[in-house]
Amino acid sequence: MTSMNNNSTSSKVSDWIDISVPLKSGMVHWPDHIPVQIEQVRAIKRGDNANLSRMSMEVHTGTHIDAPLHFLDCSANMSQLSFDTIIGPARVIEIHDKESIKMAELRQHNVRNGERILFKTQNSQRCWKTDIFTEDYIFISNEAAHFLADVGVKLIGIDYLSVGPFGTGNAEIHRMLLRAGIWLLEGINLSSVNQGNYELICLPLKLDQSEGAPARAIIRHISQK
Numbered sequence: 001m002t003s004m005n006n007n008s009t010s011s012k013v014s015d016w017i018d019i020s021v022p023l024k025s026g027m028v029h030w031p032d033h034i035p036v037q038i039e040q041v042r043a044i045k046r047g048d049n050a051n052l053s054r055m056s057m058e059v060h061t062g063t064h065i066d067a068p069l070h071f072l073d074c075s076a077n078m079s080q081l082s083f084d085t086i087i088g089p090a091r092v093i094e095i096h097d098k099e100s101i102k103m104a105e106l107r108q109h110n111v112r113n114g115e116r117i118l119f120k121t122q123n124s125q126r127c128w129k130t131d132i133f134t135e136d137y138i139f140i141s142n143e144a145a146h147f148l149a150d151v152g153v154k155l156i157g158i159d160y161l162s163v164g165p166f167g168t169g170n171a172e173i174h175r176m177l178l179r180a181g182i183w184l185l186e187g188i189n190l191s192s193v194n195q196g197n198y199e200l201i202c203l204p205l206k207l208d209q210s211e212g213a214p215a216r217a218i219i220r221h222i223s224q225k
């Protein structure tokens with residue numbers, strides 16, 4: 001730590017934290033999705049004139065955005081995503097419950113209309129350590145999803161592959177949130193991030209008319225002075 005240059009106005013590029021997960025062959029994915037495959041199809045060291053990679057994956061693997069169209073036919077798709085939804089202040093809320101995000105914990109946080117909320121659960125520490133799919137990840141409970149839809153937050157981020165539970169009830173949680181116009185940022189890793197206020201920049205791929213898209217997401221702490 002240095003106390004020099006207190007008056008410096010130079011922007012510190014290094015304080016951005018990458019909360020997206022690396023895409024690589026063999027990484028974890030939703031059980032009935034295809035595996036991620038990234039292969040080098042041309043290599044200079046094999047005599048080709050360039051290095052060239054090819055990838056195949058489902059667009060809901062790794063860090064990605066769910067558009068309302070994912071669970072609601074004829075609703076908004078990725079082409080209708082506003083930059084205002086994915087760029088701006090965001091609050092990281094830490095959840096300690098070992099099963100799901102419940103009202104008992106959530107109501108202490110005074111969630112307000114229009115907020116971008118990123119949930120840090122134990123998923124961040126636990127689930128990304130393995131390429132084997134974790135079925136008992138922490139999800140948003142029915143009552144909490146209902147509340148978030150009512151409040152009308154702008155964006156919800158969750159630190160594993162789905163906002164809903166694995167199996168029964170998953171689609172209902174998605175529909176409840178997406179119907180309220182909330183876009184979902186799934187598959188983030190908040191293990192190196194503390195609860196607090198941040199600015200978020202998330203830029204999903206411009207997949208025309210798609211119901212979702214892989215995304216890069218970075219956040220930077222906003223110091224309250």
Ligand SMILES: [Zn+2]
Binds near residue numbers: 060
């Ligand atoms: Zn998704």
